[in-house]
Amino acid sequence: MTRPGFEDRSLLLHAALDGELDAAGVIEMERLLAADPDLSAEYARLKALRETIRAKAPRERAPDSLRLRMMEIAETKQAPPREAKTPRWRDPPSWRSFAGAMAATVVATLGLQHLIASSNAPDTALQAIVSAHMRSQISGQPVDVVSTDRHTVKPWLAGKLPVAAEVVDLAEAGFPLAGGRIDIVSGAGVPTLVYKRRDHLISVTELRAERAEEATVPRHLAVGGYPVVRWSDNERAYVAVSDLSPTDLDAFVAAFRRAVAKERVGGGGGESAK
Amino acid sequence: MVSETGRRNFAEHVLPHLDDAYSLARWLCGDATDAEDVVQDACVRALKALEGGAPVERPRAWLLAIVRNAAYSWLGKNRPRAIVLAGGAEEAEARADALETGGSPSPEAALIEMADRATVAAAIDGLPLAFRETLVMREINGLSYRDISEATGAPIGTVMSRLARARALLAQKLGTAP
Numbered sequence: 001m002t003r004p005g006f007e008d009r010s011l012l013l014h015a016a017l018d019g020e021l022d023a024a025g026v027i028e029m030e031r032l033l034a035a036d037p038d039l040s041a042e043y044a045r046l047k048a049l050r051e052t053i054r055a056k057a058p059r060e061r062a063p064d065s066l067r068l069r070m071m072e073i074a075e076t077k078q079a080p081p082r083e084a085k086t087p088r089w090r091d092p093p094s095w096r097s098f099a100g101a102m103a104a105t106v107v108a109t110l111g112l113q114h115l116i117a118s119s120n121a122p123d124t125a126l127q128a129i130v131s132a133h134m135r136s137q138i139s140g141q142p143v144d145v146v147s148t149d150r151h152t153v154k155p156w157l158a159g160k161l162p163v164a165a166e167v168v169d170l171a172e173a174g175f176p177l178a179g180g181r182i183d184i185v186s187g188a189g190v191p192t193l194v195y196k197r198r199d200h201l202i203s204v205t206e207l208r209a210e211r212a213e214e215a216t217v218p219r220h221l222a223v224g225g226y227p228v229v230r231w232s233d234n235e236r237a238y239v240a241v242s243d244l245s246p247t248d249l250d251a252f253v254a255a256f257r258r259a260v261a262k263e264r265v266g267g268g269g270g271e272s273a274k
Numbered sequence: 275m276v277s278e279t280g281r282r283n284f285a286e287h288v289l290p291h292l293d294d295a296y297s298l299a300r301w302l303c304g305d306a307t308d309a310e311d312v313v314q315d316a317c318v319r320a321l322k323a324l325e326g327g328a329p330v331e332r333p334r335a336w337l338l339a340i341v342r343n344a345a346y347s348w349l350g351k352n353r354p355r356a357i358v359l360a361g362g363a364e365e366a367e368a369r370a371d372a373l374e375t376g377g378s379p380s381p382e383a384a385l386i387e388m389a390d391r392a393t394v395a396a397a398i399d400g401l402p403l404a405f406r407e408t409l410v411m412r413e414i415n416g417l418s419y420r421d422i423s424e425a426t427g428a429p430i431g432t433v434m435s436r437l438a439r440a441r442a443l444l445a446q447k448l449g450t451a452p
Binding site for chain 1: 276280281284285288289290291292293294295296297300306310313314317318321381382383384386387389390391394395398409412413414415416418419434435437438441444445448449
């Protein structure tokens with residue numbers, strides 16, 4: 001194997017595997033592979049090696065605690081404290097009672113509900129939603145009410161919030177309901193539904209849309225490293241957050257919108273969502 | 275005090291690549307807790323650079339270069355031998371016997387595919403530092419040759435030969451397991 005040019009050809013093989021060859025290089029490589037069984041066996045080994053590494057030593061997710069600390073690095077020193085998220089992160093044990101207090105406040109300030117999401121910049125709201133999603137993952141308590149049944153979750157939310165939230169069943173689409181919780185966004189309680197996909201959780205928060213917003217196509221954003229999709233239908237705006245792959249998250253958003261639309265048309269009578 | 279610009283750039287250029295930063299740090303330090311410290315240190319450095327208004331064209335390669343530097347400082351303090359081993363002599367030696375691997379029996383693709391997680395991890399861990407970082411950046415972070423070259427400061431030709439060498443060593447280890 002010491003014939004001249006061996007090392008160059010070997011490097012070419014790696015470059016081909018790594019998609020680093022231009023069109024001319026690819027053609028040359030294909031010619032070489034077809035002509036040389038040793039070389040094509042080597043190529044097969046390299047491909048097997050790549051598959052093995054990808055499957056057995058995948059890229060790892062940074063721990064959420066680290067992600068949180070990094071978000072804090074950039075945020076805590078900022079002047080105005082936003083939302084109530086800092087105390088919530090710092091002091092998880094008291095969070096539930098805190099949330100309870102906030103929910104009570106929300107009920108007491110019924111009249112202000114129409115202001116939700118209109119007074120603050122939208123990115124502040126998004127950050128609060130993403131923080132709530134992250135917090136829920138770290139605490140191991142993603143939901144306040146645990147139920148796969150939307151007929152349990154909906155009344156629970158309705159009893160705590162002045163606005164009726166749409167709760168749809170997406171089990172058939174592969175996203176079973178895990179439950180619901182109340183997040184605090186722009187100083188007010190908003191309903192958040194939590195759905196599951198394998199080990200991943202998806203939080204969908206419903207906001208009052210600003211003005212009579214027309215239905216908008218889902219917009220993809222990244223907040224704090226999390227993929228976020230925001231869209232609105234009728235007079236409601238929705239924000240979905242998850243660490244699912246973008247494709248799965250899109251599938252979720254599509255299934256959710258279809259189910260909500262169906263619910264509206266059916267006047268709330270429809271049982272299942274496709 | 276963190277300025278609004280610094281904060282925004284940090285959210286835009288650093289936070290989306292935390293998983294990459296963490297994965298690289300893990301493979302360089304070999305330990306999850308140490309990797310967190312290294313990433314945190316790297317993020318602080320990154321934020322400082324962004325505050326200073328450093329223009330960032332290729333954020334991922336840029337961040338991984340910082341993570342790599344942070345990891346090297348950490349290794350220098352905690353595992354000085356790992357750094358010494360990564361010197362030029364080792365590479366020359368590895369290059370020399372790269373030409374000889376052709377003589378030993380070729381590992382089978384099928385055998386490589388059967389390796390389990392622990393074996394793969396041990397094989398990657400066993401690579402000399404310069405090869406390991408190049409392999410991890412390519413296969414696990416998915417960086418292009420150009421990005422790896424930028425992140426490691428090595429010319430593209432060196433990146434290519436390190437990568438080829440790293441793969442040859444891995445294939446050898448995984449393909450001829452007991």
